[in-house]
Amino acid sequence: MTDLPTPPEGVLEDDHRFAAWAATVAGELLTEVRGRGLEGKALKDAGDESAHDLLMQLCAAYRPEDSVLSEESKETHEDTRRLSADRVWIIDPLDGTREFSEPPREDWAVHVALWARAADGQGGDLVAGAVAQPGLGTTFHTGEPPVLPPRTSQRPRIAVSRTRPPAFVQALADEIDAELVPMGSAGAKVISVVRDVTDAYVHAGGQYEWDSAAPVAVARAAGLFTSRVDGSPLVYNQADVLLPDLIVCRPELSEAIVDFVRRNGTE
Numbered sequence: 001m002t003d004l005p006t007p008p009e010g011v012l013e014d015d016h017r018f019a020a021w022a023a024t025v026a027g028e029l030l031t032e033v034r035g036r037g038l039e040g041k042a043l044k045d046a047g048d049e050s051a052h053d054l055l056m057q058l059c060a061a062y063r064p065e066d067s068v069l070s071e072e073s074k075e076t077h078e079d080t081r082r083l084s085a086d087r088v089w090i091i092d093p094l095d096g097t098r099e100f101s102e103p104p105r106e107d108w109a110v111h112v113a114l115w116a117r118a119a120d121g122q123g124g125d126l127v128a129g130a131v132a133q134p135g136l137g138t139t140f141h142t143g144e145p146p147v148l149p150p151r152t153s154q155r156p157r158i159a160v161s162r163t164r165p166p167a168f169v170q171a172l173a174d175e176i177d178a179e180l181v182p183m184g185s186a187g188a189k190v191i192s193v194v195r196d197v198t199d200a201y202v203h204a205g206g207q208y209e210w211d212s213a214a215p216v217a218v219a220r221a222a223g224l225f226t227s228r229v230d231g232s233p234l235v236y237n238q239a240d241v242l243l244p245d246l247i248v249c250r251p252e253l254s255e256a257i258v259d260f261v262r263r264n265g266t267e
């Protein structure tokens with residue numbers, strides 16, 4: 001066990017600030033790992049493992065009562081105690097692992113989200129989240145919700161996966177006269193909408209709760225629209241952590257995107 005970073009004053013008392021701090025220090029560690037001269041799989045593995053270990057240690061030390069679901073631990077996926085827990089941290093220690101291993105790309109991120117059970121005990125939802133994007137030197141989080149800048153492009157720009165863009169998004173773009181903007185990392189794509197680099201992120205075909213939980217928490221706090229591609233709600237802390245599709249967009253685009261999927265499906 002390495003020495004844990006010391007939380008700044010006030011961080012432990014506030015879940016939003018704790019999420020932001022944890023994501024930030026994991027991002028700093030990843031930046032350091034990226035400077036070690038590793039390449040390819042060795043760099044990917046070192047990144048995934050070091051950020052996961054640090055975040056698990058921070059949660060164990062400072063949020064010992066809470067459950068954790070982390071991409072990098074199969075044990076946490078299968079641990080059914082989180083299904084009856086009141087609070088679950090949903091973590092992607094390194095989202096956009098591929099892009100992390102291709103310096104100087106900046107489309108990779110650290111995701112830390114908190115899911116909490118509703119007061120009536122029925123279901124729950126995301127209550128805090130942070131996305132650190134070290135390549136931009138910024139952590140976006142629900143403690144200080146990002147202010148959505150005015151839209152600078154009349155033509156919609158849709159962020160899509162750089163390596164596995166769903167085919168239907170091209171058809172959607174053709175219909176609404178949008179431009180596709182390929183990039184890595186679900187977090188970086190959501191943050192591109194938050195920053196007015198794009199206007200929407202549309203994905204289908206596979207993804208897991210940790211890929212979208214923290215970005216969606218931040219997007220909602222910024223006033224963006226979030227849903228599954230069929231317009232139904234994104235639901236977290238499920239037994240099956242597959243959450244294969246989503247839309248994050250400026251509110252004025254949601255109707256056209258959901259309507260397209262309802263008419264055409266995603267095949």
Ligand SMILES: Nc1ncnc2c1ncn2[C@@H]1O[C@H](COP(=O)(O)O)[C@@H](OP(=O)(O)O)[C@H]1O
Pocket residue numbers: 071092094095096097098160161162163164183184185186204205206207208211
């Ligand atoms: N079809 C698919 N099945 C499973 N995971 C997928 C997926 N498409 C994207 N993802 C995951 O979503 C994240 C963003 O992907 P992309 O950059 O292609 O948009 C990546 O997370 P990780 O980097 O944490 O593995 C990737 O693994």
Ligand SMILES: [Mg+2]
Pocket residue numbers: 071092094095096186210211
């Ligand atoms: Mg991911």
